[in-house]
Amino acid sequence: MEDLTDNEREEQIRRWWSDNWAWIIGGVALGLALLAGWQYWQRYQAQTAEQDARSYRAVIESLSRDQRDEAVKQAAELRERRPGSAYADQAELALARAAIDRREFDEATRLLKGIADRSKDAELRRVAQTRHARVLVEQGKHDEAIALLDPAQAGAFAALFHDIRGDAYAAKGDAASAKREFEAALAAGDEALGVDRAFIELKRDATPLAVAAAPAAEASGQ
Numbered sequence: 001m002e003d004l005t006d007n008e009r010e011e012q013i014r015r016w017w018s019d020n021w022a023w024i025i026g027g028v029a030l031g032l033a034l035l036a037g038w039q040y041w042q043r044y045q046a047q048t049a050e051q052d053a054r055s056y057r058a059v060i061e062s063l064s065r066d067q068r069d070e071a072v073k074q075a076a077e078l079r080e081r082r083p084g085s086a087y088a089d090q091a092e093l094a095l096a097r098a099a100i101d102r103r104e105f106d107e108a109t110r111l112l113k114g115i116a117d118r119s120k121d122a123e124l125r126r127v128a129q130t131r132h133a134r135v136l137v138e139q140g141k142h143d144e145a146i147a148l149l150d151p152a153q154a155g156a157f158a159a160l161f162h163d164i165r166g167d168a169y170a171a172k173g174d175a176a177s178a179k180r181e182f183e184a185a186l187a188a189g190d191e192a193l194g195v196d197r198a199f200i201e202l203k204r205d206a207t208p209l210a211v212a213a214a215p216a217a218e219a220s221g222q
Helices: 006-064 068-081 086-101 105-118 122-138 142-148 155-171 175-187 197-219
Strands: none
Touching: 006 068, 006 086, 068 086, 086 105, 086 122, 105 122, 122 142, 122 155, 142 155, 155 175, 155 197, 175 197
């Protein structure tokens, strides 16, 4: 290819720019618009998360001051404003815990079942399920608690599921099933989820004796 003179190269560049300047400027403008939109979205997400966190903290603070009605109101406002927020789920978990402490089990069940049914966070759904199951055990609804916790669907919560199922079986007097569940909990043990292996071992070892003693105590009228 014949070398171009400086004037020819300049003329070629001018023609190329004349033919393509609109596309180049449009592409730059589009890129800047996309960047600005992304930055706006990131700021919006951060601001929304901070607002949700403040609302959650307000619920916790109200509960700590024993201002139950205010806590319920704040949690309801958070749920209405951000129905899919994990903070709304956590606020209701806190309300459920407070209800359990007051032994208002029906209210706790309502809150926990709602979280387990609709939360977008799989871990929060499992937390709600396990707490609901413990409420059922406390209410003497042992079979419902056992049915609620399917170990095959537990994932990382398998040890906790088996542990609670063991408590339910022990409470209903089925020593063999209780021991089997406690053994399964130990086999799947995950201390990161708060599973106390020593306590489960204690329950496993004590369950046959405790259950065997129950009929004798009833017969003696104790």
